[in-house]
Amino acid sequence: MREWLILLQCPGLGVATLLKVCKELNSLTELCYQSEHQLSKMGLSSKQIIFLQQSIKHPPNHLVNTENYIISHKIKLVSIEDKLYPNSLKQTSRPPIVLFAQGNVELLSQPQIAFVGSRAPTAYGIEVTKYLASALVKSGLVVTSGLALGIDGVAHQATIDAGGYTIAVMGSGHANIYPKKHRQLAANIISTNGLLLSEFLPFDTPQSFHFPRRNRVIAGLSYGTAVVEAALKSGSLITAKYALEANRDVFAVPGNIFSPVSTGCHNLIQNGAKLVQCPADILEEYEQLICSHDVNVSYSSSFSNIDKNNLAESQLLASVDHEATSVDVISQRSNLPVDQVLKELLELEILGYINAVPGGYIKVNTNFNNK
Numbered sequence: 001m002r003e004w005l006i007l008l009q010c011p012g013l014g015v016a017t018l019l020k021v022c023k024e025l026n027s028l029t030e031l032c033y034q035s036e037h038q039l040s041k042m043g044l045s046s047k048q049i050i051f052l053q054q055s056i057k058h059p060p061n062h063l064v065n066t067e068n069y070i071i072s073h074k075i076k077l078v079s080i081e082d083k084l085y086p087n088s089l090k091q092t093s094r095p096p097i098v099l100f101a102q103g104n105v106e107l108l109s110q111p112q113i114a115f116v117g118s119r120a121p122t123a124y125g126i127e128v129t130k131y132l133a134s135a136l137v138k139s140g141l142v143v144t145s146g147l148a149l150g151i152d153g154v155a156h157q158a159t160i161d162a163g164g165y166t167i168a169v170m171g172s173g174h175a176n177i178y179p180k181k182h183r184q185l186a187a188n189i190i191s192t193n194g195l196l197l198s199e200f201l202p203f204d205t206p207q208s209f210h211f212p213r214r215n216r217v218i219a220g221l222s223y224g225t226a227v228v229e230a231a232l233k234s235g236s237l238i239t240a241k242y243a244l245e246a247n248r249d250v251f252a253v254p255g256n257i258f259s260p261v262s263t264g265c266h267n268l269i270q271n272g273a274k275l276v277q278c279p280a281d282i283l284e285e286y287e288q289l290i291c292s293h294d295v296n297v298s299y300s301s302s303f304s305n306i307d308k309n310n311l312a313e314s315q316l317l318a319s320v321d322h323e324a325t326s327v328d329v330i331s332q333r334s335n336l337p338v339d340q341v342l343k344e345l346l347e348l349e350i351l352g353y354i355n356a357v358p359g360g361y362i363k364v365n366t367n368f369n370n371k
Helices: 002-009 015-022 028-033 036-041 046-057 061-072 105-109 123-138 151-161 180-191 210-221 235-245 260-270 279-283 287-292 308-312 327-334 338-350
Strands: 075-079 098-103 112-117 142-145 166-169 195-198 224-228 249-253 354-357 360-363
Touching (some): 002 046, 002 061, 002 075, 002 098, 036 046, 061 075, 075 105, 098 105, 112 123, 112 151, 112 210, 112 235, 123 142, 123 151, 123 224, 123 279, 123 354, 142 151, 142 210, 151 166, 151 180, 166 180, 166 210, 180 195, 224 260, 235 249, 327 338, 327 360, 338 354
Parallel strands (some): 112 142, 142 166, 224 249
Antiparallel strands (some): 075 098, 098 195, 354 360
16 A cells, blocks of 8 residues: 555656556556666656655655555555456546545446536426436446535435435545535445545545546546536536546436526537436436346336326416415415425426426416417
8 A cells, every 4th residue: 555655645756657657567566666777767757766765665654644544444545456446447548546445345346327517506406316316326327426515416315315326536535525514425425335436645635626637537437427407617517528538428418598507518418418308318328238237227217208288287387486486385286295296397397397496486488378
């Protein structure tokens, strides 16, 4: 372990250099034991050479503290040379040399679907994420996301609630869970046999430049990336870009054309992302791959068989005003239980008959009543 930690902290020793050096050694860790002449021949600077040789002879206190933290918190260091290192990530252009994994490490080799999206999702975005994630995990996929507020957190929690497995890829070290509001969610992921993953050293704090690197890992681990509500300039679109660069699928959920959090998804669809209306739209792409992992594939396309005319003429829709109407009021007016109301409201919103707004839902001005 110590050698990997030294390599990670060696100044200016990046992924590209390490991968180049790797071809000359049986293991990258051998770099820590090479002579000054050999290291210089490999292209390392005098500063890097001094750091490697001094650190291996006299480990600094922060290195020892990091080792102790990793051991005491049962974090596994998965190097690019480890058999547990996911091939899907190794096939990307700049894979992390080391991953720090806390929890169910076996999930790294399981088929994964990534969820990314707005940090301030609408009620529609939340319900869609819950609907898709819970169905996908029941079909054997692992849900991977970034532990962020909004869609990320919803996807993780929906997976847990559905009895599935989820991987949270972090933009900080394990000792600095970010955002702090998700510390309990991170603990729940571990307690439900999920996985907390990071390429950053345990005591690394969240930095703005960490998150694109986190997004690269999310995309690289997954068969495909599903985007639920994203503005035109959004970190979620960076993840989608990384997915495309790694020849992975990109899925996008359509939304309200008047909402700024829909513009990113609509732009992705216009540029070739697959439009998603139901879990089947994602699962049909991976049926053979999922079966090869000996998991159960069973899904229903609930939204594929919606009777649009019945919904348009339903008592539920008649219970929604052209100004914000709460779910409780809609339930009372339609004489339907809240759980059924929420399901049908989601369907109506997908079809464009209503919009989610603060305080409930509003009816959209359409001509369906005249059809």
